[in-house]
Amino acid sequence: MNDGDFIITKEINEEVTKFIIKGRVNSISAPELQFELEQSLKEGLINIVLNMSQVEYLSSIGVRAILQIYKQAEEAGGKFRIERPSENVRNVLGIAALDEMLI
Amino acid sequence: MHSLRTKILFIVLGLFVLVGVAFVLYSMGTTKNYKRLRLEGITKTVEYESEKVNKIIAEIERSAVFLALDGALFYKSQSEELGNTSVLEYLRSFNAVIGGGFWFEPYAYNKSTFRAGIYAFFDKENGEARLDYFDISEYDYHNMNWYREIIDAIKSPYQVAWTKPYIDDSSYSLMTTAGAGIFDGNGHLIGVSIVDWEIDKVIEELTAIKPTENSFVLLCVPKQDYIISSTRTNSVAGASLKSLTWDLNNDSFELEGVEYLRFTRVMNNGWLLSVQIPENEIFAVVEAQNNRFSMIIAFSLVLMLCFAYYMISKLINAPLKRFTSDISQIALGNLDIHIEMGSKDELGLLAKTFNKMTADLKKSIEAYAREHAEKERIGAELKVATEIQASMLPCIFPPYPDRAEFDIYASMFPAKEVGGDFYDFFFIDEYNLAVVIADVSGKGVPAALFMVIAKTLIKNCSSCKKPMNVFESVNRKLCENNKASMFVTAFMGIYNILTGRFVYVNAGHNPPLVKKGKGGYEFLKTKPNLILAWKKNAEYREYEITLEPGDAIYLYTDGVTEAMNANLELFSEARLLETLNRYKDYVPTELLPAIKREIDLFADCAEQADDISMLALKVNSRADS
Numbered sequence: 001m002n003d004g005d006f007i008i009t010k011e012i013n014e015e016v017t018k019f020i021i022k023g024r025v026n027s028i029s030a031p032e033l034q035f036e037l038e039q040s041l042k043e044g045l046i047n048i049v050l051n052m053s054q055v056e057y058l059s060s061i062g063v064r065a066i067l068q069i070y071k072q073a074e075e076a077g078g079k080f081r082i083e084r085p086s087e088n089v090r091n092v093l094g095i096a097a098l099d100e101m102l103i
Numbered sequence: 104m105h106s107l108r109t110k111i112l113f114i115v116l117g118l119f120v121l122v123g124v125a126f127v128l129y130s131m132g133t134t135k136n137y138k139r140l141r142l143e144g145i146t147k148t149v150e151y152e153s154e155k156v157n158k159i160i161a162e163i164e165r166s167a168v169f170l171a172l173d174g175a176l177f178y179k180s181q182s183e184e185l186g187n188t189s190v191l192e193y194l195r196s197f198n199a200v201i202g203g204g205f206w207f208e209p210y211a212y213n214k215s216t217f218r219a220g221i222y223a224f225f226d227k228e229n230g231e232a233r234l235d236y237f238d239i240s241e242y243d244y245h246n247m248n249w250y251r252e253i254i255d256a257i258k259s260p261y262q263v264a265w266t267k268p269y270i271d272d273s274s275y276s277l278m279t280t281a282g283a284g285i286f287d288g289n290g291h292l293i294g295v296s297i298v299d300w301e302i303d304k305v306i307e308e309l310t311a312i313k314p315t316e317n318s319f320v321l322l323c324v325p326k327q328d329y330i331i332s333s334t335r336t337n338s339v340a341g342a343s344l345k346s347l348t349w350d351l352n353n354d355s356f357e358l359e360g361v362e363y364l365r366f367t368r369v370m371n372n373g374w375l376l377s378v379q380i381p382e383n384e385i386f387a388v389v390e391a392q393n394n395r396f397s398m399i400i401a402f403s404l405v406l407m408l409c410f411a412y413y414m415i416s417k418l419i420n421a422p423l424k425r426f427t428s429d430i431s432q433i434a435l436g437n438l439d440i441h442i443e444m445g446s447k448d449e450l451g452l453l454a455k456t457f458n459k460m461t462a463d464l465k466k467s468i469e470a471y472a473r474e475h476a477e478k479e480r481i482g483a484e485l486k487v488a489t490e491i492q493a494s495m496l497p498c499i500f501p502p503y504p505d506r507a508e509f510d511i512y513a514s515m516f517p518a519k520e521v522g523g524d525f526y527d528f529f530f531i532d533e534y535n536l537a538v539v540i541a542d543v544s545g546k547g548v549p550a551a552l553f554m555v556i557a558k559t560l561i562k563n564c565s566s567c568k569k570p571m572n573v574f575e576s577v578n579r580k581l582c583e584n585n586k587a588s589m590f591v592t593a594f595m596g597i598y599n600i601l602t603g604r605f606v607y608v609n610a611g612h613n614p615p616l617v618k619k620g621k622g623g624y625e626f627l628k629t630k631p632n633l634i635l636a637w638k639k640n641a642e643y644r645e646y647e648i649t650l651e652p653g654d655a656i657y658l659y660t661d662g663v664t665e666a667m668n669a670n671l672e673l674f675s676e677a678r679l680l681e682t683l684n685r686y687k688d689y690v691p692t693e694l695l696p697a698i699k700r701e702i703d704l705f706a707d708c709a710e711q712a713d714d715i716s717m718l719a720l721k722v723n724s725r726a727d728s
Contacts, residue, residue: 096633
């Protein structure tokens with residue numbers, strides 16, 4: 001499976017750290033995404049916004065990674081939100097009834 | 104195959120041969136120069152030696168002339184004492200000759216004397232000159248060949264004539280005689296002076312001319328065609344030049360198998376002195392030197408080759424042989440070999456590199472062996488886990504052979520050894536059949552373990568009767584101790600075989616598809632509930648439909664809709680819907696393999712990323728209570 005186009009761009013603002021995800025969030029790229037976000041949390045950047053407008057595909061592994069980050073951010077007293085989800089992302093989160101909580 | 108040593112030796116040999124050829128070419132040039140110098144030297148020697156002979160001849164001729172003048176005085180004075188004295192004086196002062204004197208023509212000395220002359224000779228016994236006291240009047244010298252040869256040849260004063268070699272009738276020795284004319288006051292020839300030169304004496308002079316061992320000398324008179332002397336053999340004295348067995352006109356000739364070079368000198372009186380030298384003797388020294396030189400070259404060549412052989416063997420071959428033997432040991436798998444190479448050259452460096460490689464190899468092989476053993480162990484355990492997991496899912500079909508009211512079929516294809524998907528169906532009581540399909544987030548052992556818990560909890564909680572109560576209960580229990588943040592999407596329905604009521608609850612799972620009557624499959628979309636194991640007090644809402652005979656329901660996990668081909672396209676809900684409708688009249692046992700086949704066709708050998716699980720239930724009739 002071609003996974004070469006998975007790109008995470010990090011934008012650190014005053015309050016919020018924004019991650020712009022591009023590509024497919026699957027079993028191969030999800031650990032990378034999770035690692036990146038956990039690093040930020042450890043650095044104290046606890047308010048996270050995930051821009052998923054360019055995510056073509058979100059697998060159940062990807063959902064799990066996002067949920068774990070969500071949990072860790074909440075526990076740290078921060079906020080986690082997904083902005084501008086792509087159709088696939090909205091669909092996957094919708095099925096799992098996570099859309100209200102995350103978007 | 105040539106060894107390294109042979110190759111190097113060939114190169115060394117080639118170099119030596121080149122050097123040898125250069126030396127030979129150089130020595131050839133040198134030899135040529137040397138030969139020229141040698142010829143010049145011999146020519147000089149011959150000239151020098153023959154000049155001595157020439158001087159003696161000139162002396163003899165001068166003596167003959169002076170003796171003739173004395174003879175004229177003797178005639179004028181008619182004093183025998185004067186004649187005797189001058190002849191003796193002459194002989195004493197010049198010992199190159201054996202004898203000399205005057206001889207007069209008949210009655211020329213005076214009218215009364217028919218034969219007149221004075222002759223003195225050199226007495227070899229006491230080494231003194233003395234007069235010969237024989238009676239001249241009795242000696243018919245006028246008719247002797249030597250006298251006639253001279254008197255007939257003399258035409259003017261100061262002219263000298265020579266006789267052919269002849270044997271003296273008194274001393275019996277071989278000699279040649281020079282003579283000059285005695286003239287009276289009127290210019291008439293009245294007699295001759297003579298000087299006798301022993302051929303032995305000539306030979307003595309000529310023998311002195313000996314540039315090499317086997318050279319020989321010839322003295323001859325070409326004009327009158329006779330030989331005076333030859334150091335080669337005496338017997339030719341007085342003979343014609345034609346009697347020589349070699350050619351006198353060539354500067355080189357062959358005689359009895361030996362090549363001679365000829366050096367000649369014409370004497371002042373027209374005589375020819377010729378020195379013959381064997382060519383090989385002239386250049387013997389050069390040849391010897393050349394031979395010695397060649398020997399030295401050849402010998403040093405052999406010596407150098409031996410030395411090169413020894414050095415190559417010692418410096419390259421022996422270490423390489425040891426190296427090769429060590430490496431073959433390594434190749435056979437003995438990684439404990441440490442190559443010892445004392446030298447610090449390229450071989451030493453190679454050995455060092457090899458040792459490092461061997462050590463690294465050994466380390467990584469050991470590491471790999473450990474890792475491999477670990478993997479094998481895990482692999483074996485995972486296999487067991489897969490078997491255990493498979494055995495947990497109902498796998499005997501048909502499961503209820505005595506129930507003709509419905510057909511049920513399910514299958515699961517894990518992506519990895521153990522998957523997170525599961526399906527289940529069971530009767531919670533006599534008339535209520537529960538069907539479950541679920542997908543635990545993640546894969547592998549953690550997912551499998553979580554799946555086991557979820558499945559067990561769901562089955563054990565079926566006493567709750569209502570699916571929403573089951574999920575609420577299970578969700579609570581899963582949330583209680585979920586450190587790994589796993590979650591489960593699940594769908595559960597309870598079908599009443601008497602009433603056809605199908606009560607279901609969907610916890611974040613893909614919507615199933617339902618076929619009603621002759622119509623096609625449609626998604627059973629309801630407002631989704633939250634996934635299991637995420638929020639402890641989550642509420643689950645249940646819905647209800649009625650399944651008539653001929654209706655069917657199809658449950659699946661996202662491994663179906665998200666099956667991917669090489670172009671990263673998903674199988675998708677749309678494709679699933681279309682496929683199901685293509686096979687809508689199939690019974691469950693035919694339907695699921697058909698769908699799986701379609702998925703495989705679509706994926707076209709692309710790796711399966713997620714577990715694929717499906718469950719189909721078809722209602723045939725209502726059951727009787």
